[in-house]
Amino acid sequence: MQKSLVIYPDKCTGCLQCELACSYQAEGVFNPAKSRIKVFNFHDQGRFVPYTCTQCDEAWCLHACPVDAITVDMTNGAKVVSDDVCVGCKVCTIACPFGTVNYNQATGKVIKCDLCGGDPECVKACPTDAIAYMDADLTGLEKMRAWAAKTDAALQAGA
Template sequence: MEKSLVINPDKCTGCLQCEMACSYENEGVFNPSKSRIKVFTFHQEGRFVPYTCTQCSDAWCQHACPVDAISLNLVTGAKEVNDSSCVGCKVCTISCPFGTINYNQSSGKVIKCDLCGGDPKCATACPTQAITYIDANQTGMDKMRKWASVTDNTSTNTSANA
């Protein structure tokens, strides 16, 4: 069974360990601004929401890429950016209706969550299990997928999106 990152904002304390772990794994530095997962803070409500790519089946980023730089990892289901092909045109960053693929000015390329090849460090680092990596059919995920369906022009025909 394919596994997914499942996010439960109610358990998040805003400690940013996930951002640290992500940045260290992918960029070699402890720098939250380079993290592919972001924790958003709702000051008024005292609430924290970790947010990253859901590896949606529509793969807006992949389809929009003009140079074939985003591909599907058949083992993990992650959509991965191939740095050697990415030219940094940023079309994917406006195409993804979740805003989870971002331009990295220092490399001139885009970055997104690739599930760390099947061992996502954000989930390992999370001390409260707000981020877990488990079987795909779980609640939090469904809610994010619901977003996908309202923003999706072609949701009635997922067969063409596999």
Template sequence: MKKQLFAIPDRCTGCNRCAYICSASHEGVFSPYLSRIQINNFASRGYSVQSICFQCSKASCLEVCPESALYKDDGVVLVQRDKCSGCGECVSACPYGMIEIDNTGGVRKCDLCGGAPLCVEECFTKALVYCEPTADLAKLKGAQLRLRSQQGSPGEKRFRLGKALMDKARSTEEADTAQKN
């Protein structure tokens, strides 16, 4: 099997190191706003959730692009910048909010750093892993993939996904605690 990027929210501290390294390597500045990975911090609940591009096997962003600017290479959805018109169809189509229009009018999305994601190297808690899927990681990713959102801005979609993952983790923790008592 091929390596995949996995996000393990229960390990995320919300430090944004992954977002800083991503923006620095792709944009030349330390700005989480310009990163291809985004962190939802729910400070009052003590929880953080990473939003990543899942490189969907049936990528709706790729399917709707009228310019064929998005394509797949070895399982990774990539952008041909010279073909992108900046129409935003892919932005609307992504149910996870992981494609955005950048300041040049093109789109910004994760390219897995050519197969060596820097975000993973920078994540000291191992909340991001890049490996062949195990049964547990595949189950986790499957649960995350089911939490789609068709409406709203990319930020709103990421927030809803993060909140749903946080609520699910909290309800699982409460059930585990109740079972132990």
């Protein structure tokens, strides 16, 4: 079943617990710079917007990878980077129109949200329930898909 992270920006207080939890889970350090989820601070509006990979169906990163280093976790639909296979060419970082694949110069590999194998730490860390993990069908994923379709390379006529 495809599951996804759903974000409610209105509930976000900008505490950055999600970034700390993510970086600790993924890299073993409490360092927001290494987090796969990023909280954007719109000072002039007093708003915070957490943002990360939507595990989109188009999977731009996966299709752009020249060496098959990004695969789909069949249990939850996450697009997962295999460090052993990634050569660090960074094509996925420019191919992802959501900007959610980043290059990590320290390791020479790319990094992205992998849904923590199905138990996302950011969700558990958020004190205000601004991040939820649920079935993709129940979420606002459709609107992100509509957004993604604007970038889609192919317009398919008919069914």
